[in-house]
Amino acid sequence: MATVFKNLTNNDITTTRTLLHEAIPITGSILSGTYNNNSTLALGSETNIKTYSHGMFESIYDYPYLSSSANHIFDMTMGYGTGSALSSSSNTQNTKKINLYQQLAQVLVGFTTGSSDIRPFDENGDLTEGTKIKECFFLNFSRLLGKDEIKKGSFSLELGVQAPWSSAADGGTVFNTRIKITDASGSTGYKVNSPVGEYGILYATGTVNQGVADVPVLWTGSAEIVEGQKVAVGLLYYQTGIAVLSGSVFNSNQGTIAGVMSTSPGILDDILCSSSFLGSNFGGPDAARPTQGSGFNAITQSSIDTISDALRNRIYNISFNNTTELNSTIYFCRANHNDFNFSANPTYLSSSKIRVKNVSTDAPVSYVTSVGLYSPDNELLAVAKLSEPLKKSPETELTLRVRLDY
Amino acid sequence: MAFLDNSGDIILDAVLTDTGRFRLAKGDGSFKIAKFALGDDEIDYTQYDKNNASGSAYYDLTIMQTPVLEAFTNNASSMISKLVTMSRNNLMYLPIIKLNEESPNNQTTGIVAGFGSNFFYVAVDQNTENEVANGTWTSGVISGQTLTQPVCVLLEQGLDTMEIPPNVALDVDLVEDQYILEMDNRFGKPAKKDGKISIASPSFIDDDNIASYYFSLAQTPGYVTNEWPTKVQGTETQNINAARIRGPRGTQFYFRIASSIDLATSTYLFEKLGGTTSLDFGGGGGAQTYYFIDSNVRVIGGTTGFTLDIPFRYIKLQPS
Numbered sequence: 001m002a003t004v005f006k007n008l009t010n011n012d013i014t015t016t017r018t019l020l021h022e023a024i025p026i027t028g029s030i031l032s033g034t035y036n037n038n039s040t041l042a043l044g045s046e047t048n049i050k051t052y053s054h055g056m057f058e059s060i061y062d063y064p065y066l067s068s069s070a071n072h073i074f075d076m077t078m079g080y081g082t083g084s085a086l087s088s089s090s091n092t093q094n095t096k097k098i099n100l101y102q103q104l105a106q107v108l109v110g111f112t113t114g115s116s117d118i119r120p121f122d123e124n125g126d127l128t129e130g131t132k133i134k135e136c137f138f139l140n141f142s143r144l145l146g147k148d149e150i151k152k153g154s155f156s157l158e159l160g161v162q163a164p165w166s167s168a169a170d171g172g173t174v175f176n177t178r179i180k181i182t183d184a185s186g187s188t189g190y191k192v193n194s195p196v197g198e199y200g201i202l203y204a205t206g207t208v209n210q211g212v213a214d215v216p217v218l219w220t221g222s223a224e225i226v227e228g229q230k231v232a233v234g235l236l237y238y239q240t241g242i243a244v245l246s247g248s249v250f251n252s253n254q255g256t257i258a259g260v261m262s263t264s265p266g267i268l269d270d271i272l273c274s275s276s277f278l279g280s281n282f283g284g285p286d287a288a289r290p291t292q293g294s295g296f297n298a299i300t301q302s303s304i305d306t307i308s309d310a311l312r313n314r315i316y317n318i319s320f321n322n323t324t325e326l327n328s329t330i331y332f333c334r335a336n337h338n339d340f341n342f343s344a345n346p347t348y349l350s351s352s353k354i355r356v357k358n359v360s361t362d363a364p365v366s367y368v369t370s371v372g373l374y375s376p377d378n379e380l381l382a383v384a385k386l387s388e389p390l391k392k393s394p395e396t397e398l399t400l401r402v403r404l405d406y
Numbered sequence: 407m408a409f410l411d412n413s414g415d416i417i418l419d420a421v422l423t424d425t426g427r428f429r430l431a432k433g434d435g436s437f438k439i440a441k442f443a444l445g446d447d448e449i450d451y452t453q454y455d456k457n458n459a460s461g462s463a464y465y466d467l468t469i470m471q472t473p474v475l476e477a478f479t480n481n482a483s484s485m486i487s488k489l490v491t492m493s494r495n496n497l498m499y500l501p502i503i504k505l506n507e508e509s510p511n512n513q514t515t516g517i518v519a520g521f522g523s524n525f526f527y528v529a530v531d532q533n534t535e536n537e538v539a540n541g542t543w544t545s546g547v548i549s550g551q552t553l554t555q556p557v558c559v560l561l562e563q564g565l566d567t568m569e570i571p572p573n574v575a576l577d578v579d580l581v582e583d584q585y586i587l588e589m590d591n592r593f594g595k596p597a598k599k600d601g602k603i604s605i606a607s608p609s610f611i612d613d614d615n616i617a618s619y620y621f622s623l624a625q626t627p628g629y630v631t632n633e634w635p636t637k638v639q640g641t642e643t644q645n646i647n648a649a650r651i652r653g654p655r656g657t658q659f660y661f662r663i664a665s666s667i668d669l670a671t672s673t674y675l676f677e678k679l680g681g682t683t684s685l686d687f688g689g690g691g692g693a694q695t696y697y698f699i700d701s702n703v704r705v706i707g708g709t710t711g712f713t714l715d716i717p718f719r720y721i722k723l724q725p726s
Contacts, residue, residue, distance in 0.1 A: 008441055340444045342497070343446055344487050352499045367470075369445060369474045370485060372485040379425050384419060386474060387474060402442075
């Protein structure tokens with residue numbers, strides 16, 4: 001009996017799960033410089049930066065966002081908790097900054113057991129005690145980049161901390177001194193006590209110093225970080241693709257700026273936090289903004305967009321590997337020696353006579369270029385093409401491994 | 407679609423078809439892969455040089471260099487010619503499916519003077535049928551609205567060779583006992599050849615509105631028969647001559663096309679997918695303007711996989 005189909009048995013079908021990784025490099029020039037029309041556009045007006053009338057976050061694209069070729073790569077925002085010393089009703093966008101912190105803390109950290117109190121971010125992941133991160137930046141990576149999750153241990157963010165601030169886009173020296181923030185232990189140790197999956201601790205180390213002789217010098221509390229040591233500066237939520245960066249990365253280890261205000265101690269040496277260091281948006285104390293200290297303290301009198309711009313211009317690069325969970329079904333299409341040796345191709349016959357034979361005892365030959373996978377009612381559900389024709393004759397058996405990814 | 411890179415190892419480029427994705431999205435369990443088939447759409451077997459003086463290694467040199475296209479996602483565009491499993495390898499002949507236009511009732515318009523282009527016309531409404539009927543009913547025109555005229559499509563299956571006489575029985579394993587008919591569901595449905603209006607029901611309709619119908623010797627005797635008429639035009643001799651299959655015969659497949667309500671009552675599809683043409687069916691009123699849509703009906707041998715596309719032109723008299 002002639003037939004064109006062969007049934008697949010359970011032994012011909014298997015399923016697999018593969019983790020696929022892509023390297024995602026985000027260079028600082030995309031974030032600041034490339035799309036400012038040769039420095040003619042003001043900070044925040046670059047063509048790849050989308051801001052919103054609500055002013056709660058800004059979106060960064062890899063190309064001018066009005067173009068259909070543009071891809072959304074991540075969002076930036078920041079906030080502080082209700083327990084932060086920075087919280088004050090006189091602050092710019094005070095409610096929005098609190099709401100943003102609370103919203104993300106609610107989603108990423110959850111609630112205190114048995115109550116509706118939102119837990120603050122914790123520096124070392126121990127929710128019961130330890131230092132809380134009360135002021136932070138948030139980098140929310142798009143699903144296009146993060147895919148199913150950020151690969152643990154692959155995240156790296158380098159920030160320029162050169163003093164005084166001058167735009168790299170204008171040939172300035174902002175990146176001459178840098179700190180590097182990584183989830184260094186993510187590949188071996190990570191936390192699982194978040195309602196949204198796994199997260200790792202972000203640690204900072206000094207990397208490049210071409211500026212002030214004894215910087216970058218990082219501190220943790222009153223202790224200076226020596227070579228090989230690192231200091232916790234945030235959290236990275238792998239599945240949600242959100243980096244929570246403590247405001248301490250731009251604060252002085254003294255916690256006080258020239259007597260202007262007292263804040264939580266930061267990680268930078270005090271010398272880096274002079275009034276001229278972080279530039280206008282991170283600012284030093286001045287008459288116009290008397291309550292501003294250095295670094296993150298500037299958030300009090302600046303809008304979220306302004307601070308986002310300031311951080312964006314200090315990002316030297318970001319890189320990580322994403323992960324895609326590929327669930328596959330593999331169909332082993334086995335053509336035995338006596339299967340599929342003839343063809344219904346119109347050119348196979350000449351006046352019903354098989355072209356590839358001289359006499360009936362010659363072995364029939366056919367050539368495979370495609371594999372069709374069919375439903376029980378003969379509907380073509382999937383098709384696979386070979387890169388070149390494959391000869392099939394009674395002398396050969398083939399097993400074609402067709403993988404469908406979901 | 408581009409060609410696949412064939413410079414290295416053999417790779418398989420697999421995609422879900424649009425029907426596959428459609429069924430997956432339905433989530434009703436209809437996405438179930440149960441069988442496979444192998445295809446050779448790109449292969450031109452006339453390039454097989456079995457007399458190459460350099461030896462057997464050179465017989466298929468050209469075929470093996472055939473570039474292969476990437477996979478199409480349209481389910482109707484792939485796997486048109488399939489490889490066939492036969493229970494024996496010593497076959498020298500394989501059966502085909504062939505259109506028989508010998509009888510006036512089975513002719514396409516291509517052999518009717520003045521109608522060119524080997525179509526079967528389908529008159530989609532009563533007005534069009536009346537205009538055709540004003541003269542002598544033209545061969546090759548199916549009365550799609552009323553199905554009162556005997557014009558139908560006749561397909562024959564067997565060995566189309568002069569080297570084996572037709573009175574030799576076709577081997578049982580080469581007899582096609584099932585036909586699959588695929589056509590655009592918006593235009594019509596297949597119907598039996600006899601005078602009674604009996605319209606087939608589709609087995610399924612895919613996402614592109616292509617309906618599939620199954621006809622078999624056992625289940626749908628009005629369509630498929632292995633009892634070749636003893637007298638087509640009067641005598642047994644004429645019968646043998648009338649058959650277009652010149653060698654041993656398998657089965658015959660008859661059908662007509664009943665026009666859809668959309669075509670009978672609206673010009674929307676004609677204006678969107680077709681055009682207008684001038685035809686004179688000899689009713690004395692001269693040439694009239696007709697809307698038309700050209701389309702194919704595909705018939706596939708359910709067992710042997712042989713595929714035949716038959717061109718149809720749906721016509722509708724344009725109101726004057």
